[in-house]
Amino acid sequence: MNAPQKPASRAPLLSLDAAMAELLARVHALESVETVATFDADGRVLAEDLVSALQVPPNDNSSMDGYALRASDVTAPGVVLRVSQRIAAGHAGHALEAGTCARIFTGAPMPDGADAVVMQEDTIEVGGDIHGVHIQAVPDAGQWVRRAGEDVTRGAVVLSRGHRLSPASLGLAASLGQARLSVMARPRVALFSTGDELVMPGDVPPESMKPGAIYNSNRFFLRALLRRMGCEVSDLGIVPDQRDATLAALKTAADHHDLILTSGGVSVGEEDHIKPSVQQLGSLDLWQIGMKPGKPFAYGTVRRDAGECHFIGLPGNPVSSFVTFLLLVRPFLLRLQGVPIDSARALPVATRLPAHFSVERADRRREFLRVRRNAAGGLDLFPNQSSGVLTSAVWGDGLVDNPAGTTIAHGDLVSYLSFAELLA
Incomplete structure (x- = not known):
């Protein structure tokens, strides 16, 4: 038998x-491509490299309100320089005369000959017949100066094909003059x-x-x-x-x-x-x-x-x-x-955080536990981990990625994936 x-x-x-x-x-990847206004491109994916046709900033400019000058003209605190011109953002000055300074504002282009900016808090205006300032601090060459092209150089690939556009990306594209962008459907x-x-x-x-x-x-x-x-x-x-x-x-x-x-x-x-x-x-x-x-x-x-x-x-x-x-x-x-x-x-890089809970029975499957960060820098566990309890996903701010066959003792470091990153 x-x-x-x-x-x-x-x-x-x-x-x-x-x-x-x-x-x-x-x-x-889908093959269809469309062109949309940069204003409407948040979250879309670039269909082609974005190459800069210019440099950003286009010229050296001041990163402070203050005075543009030659650093070599100020060898000690208290030097008085005549103010020979005033330069606001969006306006170009003329070449700086030796022994003078230019009143300058944030974002304004540096005049030829100037190589440093002294912020206005380090100066004292001089009254009387001369319109000048006491320079109270000795500047270094390049101080408070944004160099031309320090953000973007001409011909650089600024955003690559496949980049998912964020609000910052849209601002960067706009700074290059891009009113419309080619994106994946x-x-x-x-x-x-x-x-x-x-x-x-x-x-x-x-x-x-x-x-x-x-x-x-x-x-x-x-x-x-x-x-x-x-x-x-x-x-x-x-x-x-x-x-x-x-x-x-x-x-x-x-x-x-x-x-x-x-x-x-x-x-x-x-x-x-x-x-x-x-x-x-x-x-x-x-x-x-x-x-x-x-x-x-x-x-x-x-x-x-x-x-x-x-x-x-x-x-x-x-x-x-x-x-x-x-x-x-x-x-x-x-x-x-x-x-x-x-x-x-495919998944965000997990953060290692201490578990302020314990899991005494290991599961044979890789388990994703709903947790929430607490004020002590650890993780609390939602008490009911049933797959039907949607409350746990609202209460929690992330998941613990717990390997199969692994128990967790209070204080163990565990791998935490935040919902904020998983939803980004």
């Missing part, structure tokens, strides 16, 4: 690092949730909710996160837990979008139709990651007439959905927009 067959062992879960590398290897993302239990806020008052029904919170924060990432979002609403409806939603979304992002329906339940539907319409290349929360994360593609559309399925539990977006979807979207990001730089 043959021995009973042992059930096949399940494949080990993919590590987060391996999933990140695989995910980023499968995405390439925004990713077009179709967003929908699955689940017969989901109800939209406003459709049903709390007192009338049916047993088992919940409000759709994921739709709100995912839509906001996508917009923060510079995406054009098509909100396709809630798709019922039916195979035909799921297939139809995926087909419709694939035709006109670069990415389909869903929440829910990627686990192994009988009513989880996303996974088999994506496999029917294309391919499912990543599924289940060794992280907590966020194990049911999925990536694949959906076929369309012209090529394929990326698909990412997030878990239905709100914290799982929120965390996997920050850790995996965010770098994917940056890469899609042309930011030269790889798996080694």
Whole structure:
């Protein structure tokens, strides 16, 4: 009599690092480019290098209100120099006569012959027949002088292709005379949730909710996160837990979008139709990651007439959905927009901070704990780390990245990732 067959062992879960590398290897920057006003380019990604046609500042200028002079004319405190001219910002003076100084204001160009500025606090005006000043401090050559080109030199690549523009970047571009910028097109993302239990806020008052029904919170924060990432979002609403409806939603979304992002329906339940539907319409290349929360994360593609559309399925539990977006979807979207990001730089550099809590039971998965910095310079742990408790993501200001199989004792240094950086 043959021995009973042992059930096949399940494949080990993919590590987060391996999933990140695989995910980023499968995405390439969009080819579409558009030109926008510099005023409207915050958060957009440059499509070409920005090369300076000028130097900044264009000439030597004063960084202080005071007096421009030759340093060699002041060998000791108390020297009196005649004020031969007055130079305001936006106006050019004439060559400085030997033994004189020029009244000068911040940003004004230095006159020929002057090599230093003495700030007005180190001078005393002289009355009488001569309009002059006592120089109370001996200057060094170059003192309080901004040199021409010290910020930007002509011909320099000031901002590189793939740079995600910030408010400071826009100011820098404007300082080079750029009224418009060439940027990558925004990713077009179709967003929908699955689940017969989901109800939209406003459709049903709390007192009338049916047993088992919940409000759709994921739709709100995912839509906001996508917009923060510079995406054009098509909100396709809630798709019922039916195979035909799921297939139809995926087909419709694939035709006109670069990415389909869903929440829910990627686990192994009988009513989880996303996974088999994506496999029917294309391919499912990543599924289940060794992280907590966020194990049911999925990536694949959906076929369309012209090529394929990326698909990412997030878990239905709100914290799982929120965390996997920050850790995996965010770098994917940056890469899609042309930011030269790889798996080694996909997450911000973690800060090592002391844990003012303990975790006595190690998890077999890499765990991301919701924490908050405290006044003592350590980290407090939200007491309920369930993936359904969205309060933890509001209370917390970051995550502890805790390796698999690791306990934490009070005072241990742990790796902290701030939400501010993950949302930047």
